[in-house]
Amino acid sequence: MGTIQFDDVSLRFAGGARPAVNRVTCQINSGEIVVILGPSGCGKTTLLKMVNRLYEPTAGNIFLDGVNIRKLKATRLRQQIGYVIQQSGLFPHMTVADNVAVVPRLLGWDKPQVQARIDELLELVKLSPGEFRDRYPAQLSGGQQQRVGIARALAGDPTTLLMDEPFGAIDAITRTALQDEILRLQGQLKKTILFVSHDVEEALRLADRILVMRLGEVVQFDTPFNLLTKPADEFVYNLLGADDMVRQLGLLRVASAMMALPPNYSNGHNPTLSHCDSLRDALSLILRTGAPALTVLEDGDPVGLLTLDHIRQSAVVGTSR
């Protein structure tokens, strides 16, 4: 549930010199986080807003779970899709609880159901209902506001979430916390998330796949690792900073580079790390401890060894250009 299909979608604004979005065809799979990444004016927000029909394509079709969204009533469609925007867009005259309750009420849920849902969602985004329910948005910090924004978007239990640079106006530390929150929630909820960002780090952190756009066109649509190691062109290469080896190492798991344990292995005094840590963590550990090799653990048992040479070899893969 929650697949989004773009079929040759274009949008040319009246008087626009070129289409804001030009012949985009791609599919977002159910339960996937796709980040639309690109410089400002590349059409990423426009593409996003066509999914909930805030903009109508001038050509092509968009399908949500196989249904052409033109066939649905716009308000009904929007009630079924979670929408999070920059600066949260919370209703300043409504309490946190009333903000969260907007879509459930539009959907006509009965009172006890709405009340229960408010508490459930506030718990989910780690805002204690007792403390936050009756506050107004002006009484919250930026990060808390955006948590409410996320809770509000999830309230109607949509299969799909659209997030339009939701953390763009939030300080770096809070932004990282909110990104972790999204990953944690996604682990629990498995929504299809379409997320617009111009922040490469954010895209690399969050995305299962990244849709890179430029001048209204899709340049490349692939996993973060493939974008870094096999960028389609110079633009993608520069946008992602693919020459940044440390960044690449941050995306590679230790398990992909380690060597198997030698038969006569005995763990003397190697520092250890988990098999799902990144090579960047491994590099950091080697530099910090000065140890020649690291022991990789899986569920507490040693499963492999990692040396600086292994890390160097992995980095070479990415510099084949």
Add this chain to the structure above:
Amino acid sequence: MSYLMSNPGDVLVLLLQHLRMTGIALGVAIAFAVPLALLVTRLRWLAVPVMGGLGILYTIPSLALIIFLVPLFGLNATSVVVAMVLYTQVILVRNLTVGLAGINPAVLEAARGMGMGVGQRWWRVQVPLVLPVFLAGVRIAAIVAIAIATIGAKFNAGGLGKLLFDGIQTNRYDKIVAGSIAVAGLALVINGLLLALEHYAQPQRRLKHD
């Protein structure tokens, strides 16, 4: 003060006339201002001519404006009420358009993106958000209307102004004082009531100040 004490009945009659004129004028003024403000909000190019026209109207001295209106509406309360409506337009329309324009576009986009229809957006988002600003306009308009209604006594419209003008003509200082106190008191009370209403219409602000 003594006049107020000794003639409460007479003063009350004049007070009610004054209130009636003010009330009718405000009601009519709001009925004109709301659609006008919506039109100006929808068609931005109308803002300059409409606000300019209403602004010019506001600069005409009230006495002169009422005199202009007498040939059209007669020497009675109607002329005065029409003048009050014309004067308050600029205040009401300006506050309403500024209030509507001041709503954070992100909030309106969120409302649309969450699937509210046009009517739901208007009643659940725009009206509650613009209400405090609009009520502030109504409050200022009410004070202006009370002031103009005082002059109405000169045009056979009654009201508390009658005490003032009678007092001046007959050298009755007690009447002048009584009229002044009554008009000022009325203005203060109406201002206070509308201020309370404004405050009440803004739950988010009210809580923040607590």
